[in-house]
Amino acid sequence: MLARGATLRLRKVYVFIINKQKTTQNMVRVFVALANQSGVETWLSSVVSVVMILLDRGDATGAEAGDIGIACDGATLATPPVVGSGGMRRALLYDVTARDEKAKRISIAVASKAGWLLAGVIGLPGRAAEWAARLNGNVPPDLVPGGVLTSAGHVVVQLVPSTGGLS
Numbered sequence: 001m002l003a004r005g006a007t008l009r010l011r012k013v014y015v016f017i018i019n020k021q022k023t024t025q026n027m028v029r030v031f032v033a034l035a036n037q038s039g040v041e042t043w044l045s046s047v048v049s050v051v052m053i054l055l056d057r058g059d060a061t062g063a064e065a066g067d068i069g070i071a072c073d074g075a076t077l078a079t080p081p082v083v084g085s086g087g088m089r090r091a092l093l094y095d096v097t098a099r100d101e102k103a104k105r106i107s108i109a110v111a112s113k114a115g116w117l118l119a120g121v122i123g124l125p126g127r128a129a130e131w132a133a134r135l136n137g138n139v140p141p142d143l144v145p146g147g148v149l150t151s152a153g154h155v156v157v158q159l160v161p162s163t164g165g166l167s
Helices: 030-034 060-064 128-135
Strands: 007-010 016-018 021-023 039-045 050-057 069-073 075-077 082-086 089-099 105-111 116-124
Touching: 039 116, 050 105, 050 128, 069 075, 082 128, 089 128, 105 116
Parallel strands: none
Antiparallel strands: 007 039, 016 021, 039 105, 050 089, 050 116, 069 105, 075 089, 082 089
């Protein structure tokens, strides 16, 4: 999961289908839920210092025309981002330059009509330039570290209805 310890909010409700029946509870791969979403919001911990947005090119004409919108709430991101590309994938690495001290999280919203498909949003420690150098030509195996999410060794997950989908 690219959103380990984070919350992923979808613009459109995703309905799980198991054995040709709709269900409200199920485990699903994130890329399946992200398919056909024109916008996604990811809540990251307020302590991250780099935000990496992974995009897959959809419609080349739309992508070249700038069919992408990115918003951040709870922090200020350095622009322009450090950009890495390989094939159809593009990684945008943003340094967090300031934080809203009252914010409980950093919210990253990404939207595209057809030019780009969101592959993931990751909060990382360090600096954007360091991650760009580290990722140049490969993906390190510890990009999303293993281990428990809480000091108690467990986490409670709750899906609640909200405007625009589940959170």
